[in-house]
Amino acid sequence: MPMVTVSISPQQAAGIRAAVDNGGYASSSEVVREALRLWDTARKLNEFKADVLDEISPSGGRCVGDMFADHEAARRRSA
Template sequence: MKATTMKTLTVSLTPHQAAMMQGAVESGGYASNSEIVRDALRLWEQREEIRQMELARLKRAYDEGMASGEGREVSADTLLKELKAEARSSG
């Protein structure tokens, strides 16, 4: 296994956050505060990746909508009737 060079950083925590970390280490949930921070960063990375994928999906949907042609005005009642009819036909 390749050795990874670690970088030391200083992080400021609220008293509540520090107590939560201490409790997690003392209970055996984590081996160290560093392990907790690395786990939190992994979760953050996953959330950011999902966020980027969602933004890309929304951009594609926007682009498809813009390419689909001119829009039309429709009243709420008409839209509701059209949606119900569509649901019945696909039901």
């Protein structure tokens, strides 16, 4: 497996150590691998959501309130 060096905060390091010490994981590498799998899943889900919103909403998934606020801001700038 390729090795990668990353910097994490002291709180993140403590969380990883606690997860291993509590027996939830055999090693810190397992914790990080699971975190990366979750991150990848969330990233793919967000891409999927964006694709679906683009298909069903011509506004790109924006709510009516956002579109109205943009319209009002443009109206004020042109006044």
